[in-house]
Amino acid sequence: GAVVSQHPSRVICKSGTSVKIECRSLDFQATTMFWYRQFPKRSLMLMATSNEGSKATYEQGVEKDKFLINHASLTLSTLTVTSAHPEDGSFYICSLWAVEFYGYTFGSGTRLTVV
Amino acid sequence: DAKTTQPPSMDCAEGRAANLPCNHSTISGNEYVYWYRQIHSQGPQYIIHGLKNNETNEMASLIITEDRKSSTLILPHATLRDTAVYYCIVVWWTDKLIFGTGTRLQVFP
Numbered sequence: 001g002a003v004v005s006q007h008p009s010r011v012i013c014k015s016g017t018s019v020k021i022e023c024r025s026l027d028f029q030a031t032t033m034f035w036y037r038q039f040p041k042r043s044l045m046l047m048a049t050s051n052e053g054s055k056a057t058y059e060q061g062v063e064k065d066k067f068l069i070n071h072a073s074l075t076l077s078t079l080t081v082t083s084a085h086p087e088d089g090s091f092y093i094c095s096l097w098a099v100e101f102y103g104y105t106f107g108s109g110t111r112l113t114v115v
Numbered sequence: 116d117a118k119t120t121q122p123p124s125m126d127c128a129e130g131r132a133a134n135l136p137c138n139h140s141t142i143s144g145n146e147y148v149y150w151y152r153q154i155h156s157q158g159p160q161y162i163i164h165g166l167k168n169n170e171t172n173e174m175a176s177l178i179i180t181e182d183r184k185s186s187t188l189i190l191p192h193a194t195l196r197d198t199a200v201y202y203c204i205v206v207w208w209t210d211k212l213i214f215g216t217g218t219r220l221q222v223f224p
Binding site for chain 1: 147149151153156157158159160161164202208209211212213214215216217
């Protein structure tokens with residue numbers, strides 16, 4: 001399947017700072033990427049759809065100013081958690097859709113802890 | 116909201132077949148059935164998908180009923196490494212994946 005590289009795998013940041021998570025498609029040009037959030041022992045919750053060259057589409061209830069998504073190239077989408085607070089701590093996962101790889105491929109996830 | 120219903124948990128003995136059911140009674144004609152699994156603290160892993168016909172690959176088999184209102188994922192010889200949460204998702208091609216609660220499969224020795 002398509003290889004999706006997500007970085008960092010773990011990050012600890014201080015409350016009030018911003019954190020950027022990168023999602024790279026290593027072998028495919030992805031026009032669309034998806035960002036998910038997952039709380040412990042819960043299912044994945046779709047946050048937003050990231051479209052290359054245009055603004056991301058956020059799901060209802062997701063704060064656009066808190067979770068900034070940039071998809072500036074066909075191989076890179078970034079999620080920036082701004083002014084992070086402890087309640088923003090979670091497991092964030094990116095995904096891309098590629099017809100050559102049966103549909104959807106996921107990154108390995110980023111565990112964010114805010115202290 | 117997720118369009119599928121799965122049992123919250125199942126157990127399976129190592130070496131035996133694991134049969135994971137999924138109900139998707141409101142599936143539309145052009146929606147696919149996808150199965151993913153997630154091992155603890157990792158991103159979901161693709162298993163298999165299908166539209167109407169039964170499908171088989173090196174990981175699993177997917178049996179879709181004729182009316183397409185339900186399906187079963189079959190892991191033919193479960194191993195301890197198959198312990199994970201399994202998600203059945205109904206989705207139109209290229210649309211966003213909406214995850215339900217999944218089935219937590221525990222494979223025991």
